[in-house]
Amino acid sequence: MKVLADFHHDSLWWSLHLVLVRRFGWELYRPIGMDWYDQGYYRLYGHLRMPDPYRWIAELYLSRSLYNYDPATGTAIGVEARKGCVDYPVFHVKTLAEAKDTDWDFIFCTVRENEPYFKRFRDEYAPRAKLVRVSGNQYDEIDAEAYPNAMISAISTFRMCRSPNKVLYHQEFDLDLFKYEPPRHTHNIYAFMNDLGEDYREGEATAVWYQHEHDLPEFTFRSYGGRCEYGRIYPKRALVAKMLQASFIWHLKWIDGYGHILFNAACLGRPVLTHSACYKDKIGEPLLVPGETCLWMDDPDFYSNLRRAARMDRLRRMSEAMRRRFLEVVDFTRDAENIFRFLQRCR
Secondary structure, eight states: OEEEEOOOOHHHHHHHIIIIIIITOOEEEEEOSTHHHHTTSOOOOOOTTSSSHHHHHHHIIIIITEEEEETTTTEEEEHHHHTTOTTSOOEEEEOHHHHHTSOOSEEEEOSGGGHHHHHHHHHHHOTTSEEEEEEOSTTOOOOTTTOOEEEEOOHHHHHHOOOSEEEEOOOOOOTTTSOOOOOOOSSEEEEEOGGGGTTTGGGHHHHHHHHHHHHOTTSEEEEESTTSTTOOOOSHHHHHHHHHHOSEEEOOOTTOSSOHHHHHHHHHTOOEEEOTTTTTTSTTGGGOOBTTTEEETTSTTHHHHHHHHTSHHHHHHHHHHHHHHHHHHOOHHHHHHHHHHHHHHOO
8 A cells, every 4th residue: 555645743754654654564655845835736834934934844844854865766864864863764755746656545634734735636646545634733623525534643633523434543653662661860850842832822831841940949850852951852762761861751731632742751651740731631631640640730739749759669659650551541553453444444
C-alpha cells in the first residue's frame, strides 16, 4: 500500500511511520518541492509574521526542512537528522510530477488548511485513493463530506467529527527508546514545551512557571523547547535521557489534544505537575490520578504536596504508579489493530 501524507510535526509523522511502515509494511511518502504549492495542491496555516505567510510556511515544509534529496531513491534527510536526531526515519518523498504518476492507495491530510488542496490532488490524479483525515488537535474541524474517514487522537475532535468512518487512537512512539527507569533525583522540575506555552491563555503558563521557580528555590527548574532557556534537544534519545533526569514534568498546556509530552512522561514513569482542567475530558485524562501520578497546580496545598512528594520513597511510588497507569491506559498494538480495521473500512 502506498500512502501520501502531508507533514504537520515530527511526533505525528513518527507515529504514522511506526504504524504504517514498521507494523504494516506499507510505503509512506511526503511531498517535496514548491510545485505542490505553486500549482495549488498544498496549503498550510500561514506564518503571519512573514510578508507572504502561506508561501513561507509551505517552503519550510516542502523545501527548507528537507535536504540531501536523492531522486534515485526518492529519499530526503530532514532538519531533525541534520541536528542529530538519528532516531527519526529518513523521509520518503515525492515531487509533484512523481506523485501524479503514482498509484496511491491512501492520501492522509493532517492539517485542516490543507484539506481542499489534497482533495483536489486526489480528485484530479488519484481518484482510486481513499482520503483520510488525521488529527490530534483539540476541536479540530474536519470536512466530513470531503474526508469520510478520520483517524483522531483528541476526544473533543472525535465527538465533533461527522465522518462516517472514524477511529480514536493513541499516537504511537517507540517503546524501545522510551524505557522506564526509576527516578534518581528528587528536586528536578523540568518542562518540555515550546515557549513554555507562551501562546496559551495569554501567557499564563509562562507566568506560573516563573512564579513557581521563585517560590520553590530548593528545586531546580529547567525548560527545554523552542525559545526556552535550555533550547531544543536532539536527538530524541537525548530528550528521553533529559526527561529521565527529571523528578517531575511541569506541563501546563491548555490546548493539548493528544499531548505527546504527557504520554512520554507517563511511559517513562515521571509524575506530572499540571492544572486539573488541562486534561479534563481529554484522551490523556486517564493517566492523571492526583496524588498518585500527578499533582494539581491549582490545589491550594500544591507547594506542600510537592515538597512531600519530593522525598525519594514517595517519588518512587509515584513514578511506579505513573508507569503502571501508562501500561493500563495505552496499548499501541491494540491501537494498530483498530487502525488496520479502520483502514479496511475506508471508502
